[in-house]
Amino acid sequence: MALGYDGKLYILAFDHRGSFQKKMFGIEGDPTDEQTRTISDAKHLIYEGMVKAVEKGGADASTLGVLVDEQFGAKIIPQAKEHGLKTAMPAEKSGQDEFDFQYGDDFGAHIEAFDADFCKVLVRYNPDGDPAMNQRQNERLKRLADWLHDHGRIFLFELLVPATDDQLASVGGDADRYDAELRPELMRRAIADAQDFGIEVDIWKIEGVDERSDAEMLSRQARTGAGREGVVCVLLGRGASDEKVDQWLRAAAPVEGFIGFAIGRSIWWDALKGFLDESIDRDTAAQRIADNYLRFIRVYEEQESAVA
Numbered sequence: 001m002a003l004g005y006d007g008k009l010y011i012l013a014f015d016h017r018g019s020f021q022k023k024m025f026g027i028e029g030d031p032t033d034e035q036t037r038t039i040s041d042a043k044h045l046i047y048e049g050m051v052k053a054v055e056k057g058g059a060d061a062s063t064l065g066v067l068v069d070e071q072f073g074a075k076i077i078p079q080a081k082e083h084g085l086k087t088a089m090p091a092e093k094s095g096q097d098e099f100d101f102q103y104g105d106d107f108g109a110h111i112e113a114f115d116a117d118f119c120k121v122l123v124r125y126n127p128d129g130d131p132a133m134n135q136r137q138n139e140r141l142k143r144l145a146d147w148l149h150d151h152g153r154i155f156l157f158e159l160l161v162p163a164t165d166d167q168l169a170s171v172g173g174d175a176d177r178y179d180a181e182l183r184p185e186l187m188r189r190a191i192a193d194a195q196d197f198g199i200e201v202d203i204w205k206i207e208g209v210d211e212r213s214d215a216e217m218l219s220r221q222a223r224t225g226a227g228r229e230g231v232v233c234v235l236l237g238r239g240a241s242d243e244k245v246d247q248w249l250r251a252a253a254p255v256e257g258f259i260g261f262a263i264g265r266s267i268w269w270d271a272l273k274g275f276l277d278e279s280i281d282r283d284t285a286a287q288r289i290a291d292n293y294l295r296f297i298r299v300y301e302e303q304e305s306a307v308a
Helices: 018-025 033-056 076-082 104-114 131-150 165-170 175-196 212-222 242-252 265-276 282-307
Strands: 009-014 064-068 086-090 118-124 154-160 203-206 232-236 258-263
Touching: 009 033, 009 086, 009 232, 009 265, 009 282, 018 033, 018 265, 033 064, 033 076, 033 265, 033 282, 064 076, 064 118, 076 086, 086 104, 104 131, 118 131, 131 154, 131 175, 154 175, 165 175, 175 212, 203 212, 212 232, 212 242, 232 242, 242 258, 242 282, 258 282, 265 282
Parallel strands: 009 064, 009 258, 064 086, 086 118, 118 154, 154 203, 203 232, 232 258
Antiparallel strands: none
16 A cells, blocks of 8 residues: 555544543552543543534544544544544553553554554654664564554554753753754654654654744655655644644644644643533533634644645
């Protein structure tokens, strides 16, 4: 199958697991059955926001999708398919610094059982990081990429590039300076490392950059090499403020090879918190999620149109 993806893609991401149960509910370790039901209901509320967004319109339904996990959101995937949405599910263990498969050697059976449109992984990879860990991650990622493409499936790769101690020290410990001055080139190198290892990705889900020139650099790298002409990028939200996410969307939207976003906490965190602390009711929370999601689509498409 040809690499890449054809079309726009606006994904509502709520596949968070370890961080979700800990930060939203204060649950450490494995949740009980009752806690699992509570967390799953919260995930379904996020999905109810997506349904409201679909019903409200304002975006081509074929471009809309959900990214949700098997542990807490297994029932959502078939519901999303009934609504005609694109679907994506994660394959990685949650909350790990080093990528590994959630279900070990059974990863393929789980992917086939749910038959989502995209298989997603979250990977923390710094090209100047631990060489042994990078090697292990690349070996596992190549195994997954090869399996996916052998089975006609689309690989969605979420790349995070955490700073090394030396890199952070070089910018005076300033995380914003790291993001602006060092991270874009490190991201490009991380993509190149994966390509050189033979890890073929269809959609790169990447952290936002402030400058359009950096977005252009990353898109070029994603498409470098024979057969990668159709590879595309989407932006993640990283739980940032609306203002920061807007900045990232506006930088990337006009760039050839960027096709949308996969944003999570920036869309639903506050609304879900409000529901859980009973300051707003369920319907209001779902509506706020829908409105936030559609607003980010408008920001992206308005910037895309303005520059076209």
